[in-house]
Amino acid sequence: MFLKKVAIAGAIAGLMGSAAYADCGPSGKSVRILGSDFPAIQAVAGQAEMNCSSGAGEFTINLRDNTRDMMNQALTPNPAEYTSVIVANSTLTQLMNDDLVRPLNDLVEKYGQNLQPHQLITIDGNVMAVAFMANSQHLFTRTDILEQAGVEGVPTSVEEMVAAAEKIRAAGIMEHPIAMNMKVGWNVGEMFNLFYFAQGGELFKPGSAEPNVNNAQGVAALNSLKSLLEYTHPDHLSHASNETQALWEAGQAAMAIMWGSRGGAVLDDEGSTEQVTANTLLSAAPTAGGGAVPAATLWWDGITIAKNIPDEDAEATFAALVSGLNADLMVEHNDKAIWLIDGFQPGPAAAGVAATAGSGAKPYPMIPFVNLMHNALGSELVDFYKGDESAEDALADVEAAYRTAAKEAGFLQ
Amino acid sequence: MKHRTFFWFILPTLSAMILFIALPIVSVFVQSLFVEHEQVLVVSESCGPFGCTETTSIDAEATAALRAESPLGRFNGLGTYFDRSHLAIAEVGEIWGESTGLASFLSGLMDLKFYKALFFTLTYTFVVTPLVLILGLAVAVGVNNLPKALRGIAIFISLLPFLVATIVGSMILSWMLDGEGIIGATLQILFNDPSLSIKASTPLMWIALMVYGVWHTLPFSFITFYAGLQTVPQDTLEAARVDGASKWQTMMNVVVPHLMPLVSFVTLMLLMDNFRVFEPIISFQAEAHAQSLSTFIVSDLREAGNPLYASAGATSILTIIGVAILLTPVLIRTWRDFNAKSH
Numbered sequence: 001m002f003l004k005k006v007a008i009a010g011a012i013a014g015l016m017g018s019a020a021y022a023d024c025g026p027s028g029k030s031v032r033i034l035g036s037d038f039p040a041i042q043a044v045a046g047q048a049e050m051n052c053s054s055g056a057g058e059f060t061i062n063l064r065d066n067t068r069d070m071m072n073q074a075l076t077p078n079p080a081e082y083t084s085v086i087v088a089n090s091t092l093t094q095l096m097n098d099d100l101v102r103p104l105n106d107l108v109e110k111y112g113q114n115l116q117p118h119q120l121i122t123i124d125g126n127v128m129a130v131a132f133m134a135n136s137q138h139l140f141t142r143t144d145i146l147e148q149a150g151v152e153g154v155p156t157s158v159e160e161m162v163a164a165a166e167k168i169r170a171a172g173i174m175e176h177p178i179a180m181n182m183k184v185g186w187n188v189g190e191m192f193n194l195f196y197f198a199q200g201g202e203l204f205k206p207g208s209a210e211p212n213v214n215n216a217q218g219v220a221a222l223n224s225l226k227s228l229l230e231y232t233h234p235d236h237l238s239h240a241s242n243e244t245q246a247l248w249e250a251g252q253a254a255m256a257i258m259w260g261s262r263g264g265a266v267l268d269d270e271g272s273t274e275q276v277t278a279n280t281l282l283s284a285a286p287t288a289g290g291g292a293v294p295a296a297t298l299w300w301d302g303i304t305i306a307k308n309i310p311d312e313d314a315e316a317t318f319a320a321l322v323s324g325l326n327a328d329l330m331v332e333h334n335d336k337a338i339w340l341i342d343g344f345q346p347g348p349a350a351a352g353v354a355a356t357a358g359s360g361a362k363p364y365p366m367i368p369f370v371n372l373m374h375n376a377l378g379s380e381l382v383d384f385y386k387g388d389e390s391a392e393d394a395l396a397d398v399e400a401a402y403r404t405a406a407k408e409a410g411f412l413q
Numbered sequence: 414m415k416h417r418t419f420f421w422f423i424l425p426t427l428s429a430m431i432l433f434i435a436l437p438i439v440s441v442f443v444q445s446l447f448v449e450h451e452q453v454l455v456v457s458e459s460c461g462p463f464g465c466t467e468t469t470s471i472d473a474e475a476t477a478a479l480r481a482e483s484p485l486g487r488f489n490g491l492g493t494y495f496d497r498s499h500l501a502i503a504e505v506g507e508i509w510g511e512s513t514g515l516a517s518f519l520s521g522l523m524d525l526k527f528y529k530a531l532f533f534t535l536t537y538t539f540v541v542t543p544l545v546l547i548l549g550l551a552v553a554v555g556v557n558n559l560p561k562a563l564r565g566i567a568i569f570i571s572l573l574p575f576l577v578a579t580i581v582g583s584m585i586l587s588w589m590l591d592g593e594g595i596i597g598a599t600l601q602i603l604f605n606d607p608s609l610s611i612k613a614s615t616p617l618m619w620i621a622l623m624v625y626g627v628w629h630t631l632p633f634s635f636i637t638f639y640a641g642l643q644t645v646p647q648d649t650l651e652a653a654r655v656d657g658a659s660k661w662q663t664m665m666n667v668v669v670p671h672l673m674p675l676v677s678f679v680t681l682m683l684l685m686d687n688f689r690v691f692e693p694i695i696s697f698q699a700e701a702h703a704q705s706l707s708t709f710i711v712s713d714l715r716e717a718g719n720p721l722y723a724s725a726g727a728t729s730i731l732t733i734i735g736v737a738i739l740l741t742p743v744l745i746r747t748w749r750d751f752n753a754k755s756h
Contacts, residue, residue, distance in 0.1 A: 069715045094718040099473035123470055124457030131462050175607045184700040185716065207456070234610035235592045238698035252593075298463045340462050363463040368452065368471050371718040379526070379712070382701045386615070389524070397524065400504075404497040408723050410449035410487070 023111060024052035025319030026312045031056050033321070034074060035086030037063040038261065040133050040337035041301065044086070047324030056316060068094060075100040078308035083317040088301050089364045090371065092121065092129050097368050101128060101304040107318040114326040119340050121302060123366075131302035132325050133337040135261045136361060137194060137285055138296060138352035144279040145254040149173055154281060158195075158224045158288040158295070161255055165231035168254055178231040179253035182385070183240040189378035190297070194257075195221035197362045198288045198295035209369050209411040211402045213377070214395035222384060222391040224288040224295075228257075229385065237385065251276045257285065257295075260353035264335050267349050282352030284359050296356045297364040300340065369411045376402035438733065445493055445726030447486040450479040486723075493727040498709070500731075501525045530704040531735075533619070537705075538687040538739070541626040545683055546676065548627065549634025554664070556635075557642045568639070575632035583625055583696035590621055590697075618702040625693050630686065634679045641675045642668070677747050684739045689732065706732045 031052070035041045045061045053059035062082070068091050074081040075095065087095060095101045103126035108115065112130070121129040139161075141154050149168040155161040161178065168177040181187040192213075196203070201217035204210060229236060233247065245262050247253045249272035258266075263282050266272070285296035303321045305314045327343030338350045346354055364370075376398045384394035406412040453475035459468040495502040508521035522528045556567045574582065589596045590611045601609050611617040645668055653663045669676075691707035694700060700708065706728050713725035 066715075068718060072719065090718070093470075096473075097471050097719050099471075099477065118462045121459070121461045123459045123468065124455070134462055183698065185712075209454075233592060234608045234613040235597075236613075237701040238591075238612050247593075250593075300462050357463065363461065363466070365468070366459060367469050368454065375712070375716050378716075379700075383524070386701065393524075400497055401526075405721060405724070408448045408489075408493060408496075408721055409719065410452040411454075413451070 022051035022323035023319055024055050024323060025111065025316040027055040027316075028057040029310075029313045029316035030058040030083065031060070031313070031317045031320050032058065032082045033061045033084045033086065033317070034067055034071060034082040035061075035063050036067050037065060039264070040261070040333070040339075041086050043329060043333040043336055044132055044303075044321065044324055047329050048320040051323040052316075052320035056320070059320075067091075071095060072098050072100060075306050075308065079310065079313075080306040080308040083306050083309050083313050084321060085304050085306065086301060087129060087304050088135075088299050089366050090374075092302075092304065093366045093368055094371060095304060096123075096128065100307055102307045102314060103127060104130065104305060104318065107305070107315060110315075111319045111322050114342055115322065116340065116342060119302070119325075121300070129302040129304045130322065130325070131300035131340050133261075133301045133339050133341075134353055134357065135259060135299040135301065135338065136296045136353050136356045137190075137257050138260055138294070138356045139283050139285055140248060140256040140258055140263075140266065140352070141281050141283065142251075142254045142276070142279050143281050144275070145173060145177070149254075154283050155255065155286060156284065157286050157290075158228060161286055162227050162231070164255065165228075169231065174252070174254055176231060176233045176252075177254040178228055179239070179244040179247045179256035179258070180228060180232055180236065181240050181244055181258065182229070182232070182236040183243075184237050184382050185378045186374065187240050187378070188237075188381055188385070189374040189376075191225060191257075192218075192221060192377045192381060193297055193364070193374070194285070194295040195224045195288050197297065198224075198291055198293050200291065200293070203365065203370065203373050204367065209406055211373065211376075211399040211406075213373075214392065214399050218395045219391045220289050222381070222394070226385070237382065248272075248280075249276060260338055260350070260356075263349035263352060264337070282348065284352065284355035285361060292360065294356050294359050294361045296361040298357055298361050299364055301337075369406055369409065372405045372409060372411070373398075373402050376405065438730075441726045441729050444485070444722050445730055446488060446490060446723075448489045448493065448723050449486050450476065450483075451487070452476065453479070489723065493723045494731070496724075497525065498724055499527050499727050501527060526704065526709070527706075527731075530706055530709060533703045534688055534690060534705045534735075536619070537623060537626060537690050537703075538684060540623050541630070541687050542680065542683045544627050545630050545634050546679060549631055549679070550638050550669075550672070552631065552635045553638035553642055554668075556639060568636075571635050572632045574628050575630075575636075577629075579629060579692040580696055582629060583693040586621070586625055587697045612698065615702040618697070618699050622690075622693050622697060622699060622703060625697075626687065626690065629693075630683060634683070637675055637679050638672060641672045645671050674747075674750075677743055677750075681740060681743050684743070685736050688736050688739060706735070 033045050035045060041063060045063065049059055049061060071085050071091065072094060075085065076098065085095065105127050108120065108127050115130060119131050120127045121131055139155070145168060146164060149164070149171045151164040151167055155164050165177045168174050180191060182191060196213065196218060199217040199220050201221065202212055205212045233239065241259060241262060244256055244258050245266060248256055248266055251273065266280060267277055269277070285294035287293065288295050305318050325341050329341060330339065330343040330345070334345055335347050335349055338353045380397040380401050381394050383389035384391055403412060453472040454469050455472045456467060456469050458465055494500055497504055504525055505522065509518060512518035512521055523532065552571055556564060556571065559567055588594050591597050592601065592610045592612065597611055601607055611621055649667055650663060653667050658666065689707050690705045694703055694705060694708055710725045710728045713721040713728065
C-alpha cells in the first residue's frame, strides 16, 4: 500500500527531473554519523558524504554492530560524540527515554523538499526522525522443494506451513525444513511478539505499564511457535539472522521466517547456488490460528539528530543526510532495501515486506517500557521452548520478570 | 622489613588499588541502593510510515527536574538485592511454602534465574577447578621429565590454549560443535540421529562448556607448577631415592608438599576466574542452557537499552560476596600455614 504510493510519487519526480545539486546547509560544520552496518545505511551515509563532505569542516561515518548498546552513552555528553544516529523504531524510543534527540520540524521545513509526508516520524506533533526504509519479518519459500513434496501453492498460515513441513519430512527431502531466528534473548522475544500480535494480543494493559501477556492469546502464540519448532534445526535456540541466512543459502531449509532486509542478500548472486536463488520466493508473513493479521512487526530505519550539539552542526548534519534521500539514491541502490524514498521501484526482494505491510501487520510498538518487556520475554520463554515448563508458567514468569525490571526503572510502583 | 619502609614500598600500589578498585566498588554498591525516579509519562499521537497510533512517551522536562533534585534516583535500600532477579526472598519463601519436599523445592528454585545461574556457576567452578589442578600438575611433571631438547617445544604447545583469546578459542570450538560443524555432524552420523544436537541439550552443553574451561585454563596451572618443579631441592629428592622411595612416593611425599603454596595460589586464582565464567557462554551461544552472574550484569547493562544500573550493581556486589565466600577456606588455610611457619 505505502509502497505503491512511494512508487507513483517516484515516477512523477523522475519525470520532473530531480534536484541536480545538493543543499548542504552551513559550511565548515561538523557532521558525525553513527549507524548499524548494513548495505542500506552504507548507501545513505555514503551518499551524504559524497554530496556534502567537501564543504564540511569534519565528516565522519561510523557504522558498526550493536550500535544500540552504546548510542545513549555516545549522545549523553555535551557536545555529543555524534551529531546523528541512524535508528529504528525501538532505538528511537531508547534515545527519547533519555531525551537525547531533538525535534526536526524547522529543519524539515528548510531542507525536506524531497521528503514524503509518510517518512516523518512525528510524536505529539514533533518530527523526531525521518524514516528512509521499511523492514519486517516475512516468509521465504523454496518453490522447487514444495513442488517436489507435492505441496500446492505457497503457505499463508502457520497451519499450512506445518502441513507442508510434514510433507517435506515424510517425502524424505529434509528433516528440518523450517528456519526461524530463535536465538535466546532479543530474537526469542521478537518471535513471541510476531505471533502474539497476530493473535490480536497487546503487551500492556491499555493506558498503563502493567504487563498483559499471560492470557489465551499468549498461550496460543506460544503453541503456534512450538508447532513450527518441531520442524526446525535442533540448534534453533542459537540461530539468529546470520545463521538462518546461512542455512537458507546452503539449501538446507524450505520455509523460513526471516527479515525482509535479508531478501536482497539471499537473492543476490553471492553465497548461494543458482538452484536456491532462482527458486526462492518472498511472500507475506503467515497468519496464525485462523486470524487475518500476519505474524510480523513492521519496522522503519531513519535519521535522528542529537540534542546536545551546536544548532549549526545539527543543521549541516540534517542537510547532508537528507540530501541523499532522493531519486538519485535509487539509481544505484534500488535493491538494497525496501526504501520509503521518492523514486523507489519495488523489486522481487521487496515483495515480502510489501505483502506483509499490505495485509495489516502491526508496527513494533514505540513505548518507553517495551524494551523491558522484550527482554523479559527473551529470557523467560526459553524454559517453555526447551520443554521444561508449561506455556502458562513461562508467561507468568515473563510478567514477574518484567514487573521487577519495570519497578526498578520507575515505570511501575 | 621495617613497617615504615614497607609502607613506602606499598604506597603506590595501595593508592592505585584504592583509586581504581576499592572506590569503584563502593560506587557500585551505592548505586545498587537506588532505583530510577518514578517516570513521568505523557500519552500522545505518533505517526509514521505505517499510520498513526496513540503512544506513550517520557516527559523529558519533568524527568530532568526530578533528576536534578536527586541525581542518584530513589533510595531503595537493599530492595534490589532481594527482588526476583536477585535473591528473590519473597519468591523463595513462597516456593518453600508450596513445596512438598526437597526435590520440589529445588526444582521450584531453578525457576528463579539467580539460583539457576548460581547452580551452573558453582557446578562449573567445582568441576573445572580440581580438574585443572590435577591435570596441570600431571602435564608439568610430564614436561619436566622430557629430554631437555624437547622441553621448549612441549612448553610452547602446552601454552597454546592460553595464548588464544578466550572469545576466539571458544567460538572456534562452538562452530565445531554446531549441528553443521565437524564434531556435531560427525556425532550425528556416528549415532545415526539427525536431531542429536549438543547445542539443544542442557547436559551436553554444560559438558562442552566445562571441557572448554579445562582446556583453556590448564596452561595457567601447568606453567605455575612447572616453575615450581624447578625449585624442588635436589638433595631431598636424592635422599628419598637413597631411602628407596618409589617415583610415586617421591611425588606424593616430596614434590607435592613442596608445591603446596603454589597449589593454594592456583586454587585461589581458578576459583575467582571460574566463578565469573562469561566468555564461553557468549561464544557458545549457550544462554538457553547456562547463565552466570556475569552474563546477567552484561544483559542488564546492554540488552535493556536504557541500562538497569541498580540491578547490575547488585549482581556485581553479590558476585564479589560469592567469590569471597568461596575463597575463605583457602585463605584460612594459607593463614594457618603462615602462622605455623612463623612460630
